[in-house]
Amino acid sequence: EKVFHSRDHSDLQIPSSHQAELITDKETAELFLSRYGFIRPVNWDEVQFEETTGISNDEDFTGEEDFLSGIQEGDSSLSRAETDDEDDGEDEDSPNPTESQAFISALREFQKVSGLSVTGVFDDATKVAMNKPRCGVPDKETEMDATDDAHDSTNLQALLPLLLTDPPEPSPTTATDR
């Protein structure tokens, strides 16, 4: 049982082993951006497999997750399509030039949709936003998903204008009890 003392369980004590790993640095931030679709995953159709790929042999093959993460780490040298980077003229706080462009533009995209100032820099405000409780469903359908089934992306495009426009007339909602 999780230990608590007060009647409404508001002092519930969470064992540290059960704490989610926080986003603290660029590496964990990149994992966050990749997990929720801000960084496009590798487009496997563009990857050319030679006969012998020099991938580690069976003994190192410990399980699907590790196996694939092994590949994903190696693929940073692979070319990645640019995510659409609408630079809206914000003067940048000089993100580190050596960081990959994909990481910076993904960071800017996340900052933009989260209502943060779009700096392209992994700053404190971005760190706080990344550590907020959230849903596990990715935020962005990666381009590869969308193009695979044009029908879907068209529908989403059709949906977006509706989602982003205001209702035809102001509709004050009074929060009355149910």
Added chain:
Amino acid sequence: PIRPPTTATDRPHQSPSTTATDRPHQHQSRLVSLLSKRRQKRHVRRHAWGNMAFSKMVLKWRLIGEGYSSQLTIQDQRHIIRLAFRMWSEVSPLEFVEDTLSPLEDVDIRLGFGTGRHLGCNQKFDGTGREFAHAWFLGDIHFDDDEHFTAPNTGSGISLLKVAVHEIGHVLGLPHIYRTGSIMQPSYLPQESGFEINWMDRKAIQHLYGGCKGQFNTVFDWIRKERTQYGEVVIRFNTYFMRDGWYWLYENRTNRTRYGDPVALQVGWHGIPTDGVDACVHVWNRNTDAVYFFKGTQYWEYDDGKDQVLTVDPEGHRYPRLISEGFPGVPSPIDTAFYDRRDSYIYFFKGTNVYAFDVTANSLAPGFPRKITAVFPAVVPGDHPGGNIDASYFSYTHNAVFLFKDAQFWRVAAAGRSRDRWRRPSLPHNGLMPHREVGEQWFDICNVHPSALKV
């Protein structure tokens, strides 16, 4: 997760699930197979948010037995999740029913709590904080039981109701929406009291599944006289839509039904037939202030003070009374009726005829019955309900009479010095303006599954 194949017929955009037993042995082909399977899984995971996920309107859900939370009673969990489904049902044509008996593969939406590696899911939970739940396009919703989920209005923590409404939104096909006030924002916002699905989220789900349509048995404004603390008499009214055995209060100022409606008739109206009425008429003039409910060949008078039907009328007749006795010359059952304060007539509709009943003379007005098309002629030739009117309604909000049939309505052109007549002086008396869809003027009046009707 390896799930039994679900039939593709009732789910568009679904690919067959894969099984683990078909792994090859040769290293190279294993790589290709794993990647292709990975891509297939991703195809399954690769949702098409923004599309309707179900092609049927009644969906079964179940909180799976091995997925109960350890933090809330099972009863609380099921109550909160049932409420979450009801909230979507109140704003869309979808209906949800809890199914604890059918084989799991027949259940459309399966929910469960878990921690870390859970319920055969290939996306691990991360412990307390950050990710609190996720949803899969095929209808699975998982909640991270390491989170401190709470029931509505009870202490700090993460509102299970808000999270459930969000994840159900995903399963129904909604993507994340970055808009203030939207329930589909990716990050959790502590629940302000009384959170509800706002206008834009309603339009988003209706964009996928269509608006709510249907016939109404009756629509009426309920007038009440109240006394303020200064002793003044104030007239208030509320608008009610009734269909079969349930009803909604409609809030004209906020363009929506009351949160939590529809509700079973007997919850709010005591003594009237529980399976629905044909009409409600409020006769209100200098001498009379009486509300009548009509059903079949009978009618009841409603006592506003006691909030129940009267058992006896002022002359000692027992209720329910026969329509033919109380309203001589009016046939029954009727289709609908409304009271017109301008001429103190009750207009009863039946088939293609209309019967104007003079309450003062207690008899049919001279020359009636007449054809509806004669009494309420079409302003645009051919654009007329003809007969079998579902409901007729004088609206104090719009100061106009409306005739409803199926999902459409016709507004009766106003008389005298009105805007209608100012614009088109040649309008026929009581002419019916061109029809419109009910959903264009009265928004989001949606059914819920009968099992969700509070009795």
